[in-house]
Amino acid sequence: MSLPNVAYFSMEIALDQSLKTYSGGLGFLAGSHMLSAGYLQMPMVGVTMLWSYGYYDQRIAHDGQVEVAYIRKYYDFLKDLNVSTEVDIFGEKVKVKAYYVEPELFGACPVYLLTTDIEGNSEWARSISHKLYDGNEKIRIAQETVLGIAGVRILQAVGYKFDVVHMNEGHALPAAFELLRQYNGNLDEVKKRTVFTTHTPVAAGNEVHWVDTLLEGGFFAGASRETAVNLGGENFSLTVAALRMSRIANAVSQLHGLVANKMWEWVDGRCPIRAITNAVNLHYWQDPRIKNAKTDAELLSVKREMKVKLFKYVANVAGKRFDPDVLTITWARRFADYKRAWLILMDKDRINKLLDENKIQIIFAGKFHPDDVMGKEMFNKLLNRSHSLKNVVVLPGYELQLSGLLKRGSDIWLNTPLRPFEASGTSGMSANANGALHLSIYDGWTVEGTFDGINGYTVEYPGLDDEMPWEERHWKDHECVMNIIENRIIPTYYENKTEWARLMRQAIRTSEAYFNSDRMVVEYYNRLYKPIAHDDSSTGTDKKEMKISETPTFDAWTFSNIK
Numbered sequence: 099m100s101l102p103n104v105a106y107f108s109m110e111i112a113l114d115q116s117l118k119t120y121s122g123g124l125g126f127l128a129g130s131h132m133l134s135a136g137y138l139q140m141p142m143v144g145v146t147m148l149w150s151y152g153y154y155d156q157r158i159a160h161d162g163q164v165e166v167a168y169i170r171k172y173y174d175f176l177k178d179l180n181v182s183t184e185v186d187i188f189g190e191k192v193k194v195k196a197y198y199v200e201p202e203l204f205g206a207c208p209v210y211l212l213t214t215d216i217e218g219n220s221e222w223a224r225s226i227s228h229k230l231y232d233g234n235e236k237i238r239i240a241q242e243t244v245l246g247i248a249g250v251r252i253l254q255a256v257g258y259k260f261d262v263v264h265m266n267e268g269h270a271l272p273a274a275f276e277l278l279r280q281y282n283g284n285l286d287e288v289k290k291r292t293v294f295t296t297h298t299p300v301a302a303g304n305e306v307h308w309v310d311t312l313l314e315g316g317f318f319a320g321a322s323r324e325t326a327v328n329l330g331g332e333n334f335s336l337t338v339a340a341l342r343m344s345r346i347a348n349a350v351s352q353l354h355g356l357v358a359n360k361m362w363e364w365v366d367g368r369c370p371i372r373a374i375t376n377a378v379n380l381h382y383w384q385d386p387r388i389k390n391a392k393t394d395a396e397l398l399s400v401k402r403e404m405k406v407k408l409f410k411y412v413a414n415v416a417g418k419r420f421d422p423d424v425l426t427i428t429w430a431r432r433f434a435d436y437k438r439a440w441l442i443l444m445d446k447d448r449i450n451k452l453l454d455e456n457k458i459q460i461i462f463a464g465k466f467h468p469d470d471v472m473g474k475e476m477f478n479k480l481l482n483r484s485h486s487l488k489n490v491v492v493l494p495g496y497e498l499q500l501s502g503l504l505k506r507g508s509d510i511w512l513n514t515p516l517r518p519f520e521a522s523g524t525s526g527m528s529a530n531a532n533g534a535l536h537l538s539i540y541d542g543w544t545v546e547g548t549f550d551g552i553n554g555y556t557v558e559y560p561g562l563d564d565e566m567p568w569e570e571r572h573w574k575d576h577e578c579v580m581n582i583i584e585n586r587i588i589p590t591y592y593e594n595k596t597e598w599a600r601l602m603r604q605a606i607r608t609s610e611a612y613f614n615s616d617r618m619v620v621e622y623y624n625r626l627y628k629p630i631a632h633d634d635s636s637t638g639t640d641k642k643e644m645k646i647s648e649t650p651t652f653d654a655w656t657f658s659n660i661k
Contacts, residue, residue, distance in 0.1 A: 186316045
């Protein structure tokens with residue numbers, strides 16, 4: 099049986115440090131999806147935007163505060179396809195041009211990049227593809243309209259015949275409306291070809307716009323106001339409409355599957371929401387020396403070398419000398435309030451004692467949205483506090499390269515979200531693959547992949563219906579994290595290197611066995627793409643049929659996978 103051709107639409111895709119088409123976790127995940135599809139030679143293409151200024155560049159200004167900078171990017175290594183299309187957006191005919199990432203460049207499946215920043219467009223139209231996640235509502239709507247509508251048309255213009263459109267988050271929803279236009283308003287025909295991934299229960303990640311603004315922007319590809327309202331409401335929810343326009347949707351961890359089904363149970367006419375746990379591309383993220391270390395001594399030695407390399411970077415950027423023999427804890431991810439970067443520092447006396455005794459070193463890194471005032475304030479507070487603490491640094495510029503350095507050079511990867519708002523959280527998977535142990539709140543992928551005392555450490559939660567006030571929850575979680583660090587992690591790290599090496603190996607094996615995006619892509623084909631593809635499809639690529647037994651699924655996951 100032939101496999102269906104898949105077109106994967108995502109507002110951001112992280113393929114390489116040199117190509118600034120991502121902001122954080124969503125892009126990292128999409129990049130792993132593309133890299134594994136390429137490695138496995140799956141019939142898939144990616145569609146994303148070519149951002150002229152990337153997300154933004156983060157640096158420390160002369161006053162010691164973080165600064166948001168926009169620096170234009172240029173890419174000589176992209177292929178100009180000489181293909182374009184026009185889309186009506188807010189009363190303008192906007193020309194959209196396509197560039198191409200050839201598979202051999204990064205080892206990914208083919209990826210098409212869309213830009214409006216070309217001659218012939220107005221300054222406003224050119225600005226649509228300037229900055230990822232622009233804070234201006236009309237620009238944001240225009241970006242999504244370009245991604246979805248122009249993306250479908252570009253693929254058709256280059257002759258790519260897709261069986262499945264995969265909308266990675268609601269940003270790509272206009273692709274479904276473009277299909278609705280092409281199938282003369284037949285929603286059933288759209289559903290035959292469309293799947294949707296929802297990534298977060300957080301309100302900011304589930305976009306809502308007034309329907310008339312979207313209508314004016316051309317978001318609905320000519321569909322009527324009545325049609326749009328029936329699908330997403332007058333206060334139009336991209337997530338709700340995507341659930342109604344898709345045949346199957348998925349959440350990104352098993353726990354998130356429970357949360358998402360409960361969260362969206364009120365939506366009549368929605369598709370089923372399955373759970374496919376996120377994963378990371380180990381060919382990209384895992385250092386081969388970690389993978390190939392034969393003995394405990396070799397494993398610990400390689401980890402120390404990686405710490406030395408990371409600490410040279412720390413010294414260069416932050417002017418602090420870290421000790422490779424001191425336990426190093428890293429918190430690095432998007433700076434969003436619910437992720438609680440500050441949690442470990444809540445009790446100043448308690449954390450200062452560990453720092454003063456040279457028991458731990460802490461690294462923070464991550465980007466906030468440039469319009470997120472609270473996120474920027476939180477970053478600067480941590481930055482200012484780090485100046486008075488010899489063993490704490492806050493690093494700017496969290497992108498692929500720095501992320502890799504941190505994951506290879508850390509001993510503990512700290513994850514402190516307010517449950518149940520972390521749908522998955524993939525950074526700990528790639529940290530695990532490099533022998534950094536996960537210390538995490540029991541949320542997202544941690545429920546499946548971090549087994550307390552076996553391959554990491556977890557802070558247990560009473561359940562999804564926990565009604566403890568947030569302030570009380572923050573202090574309780576802080577207390578639990580500190581107890582684990584003081585009473586379990588520090589004694590093991592300094593006094594029992596054999597046990598520490600065993601924990602490292604279990605963490606590595608966990609990521610290799612299940613949290614590898616090769617498994618994830620196979621699971622997407624088996625549980626999302628293949629079920630909706632036409633039985634008589636003539637556009638599929640001939641390949642041997644994948645066998646689910648070749649790659650473990652969650653249902654098959656047991657402790658037998660790690661030894």
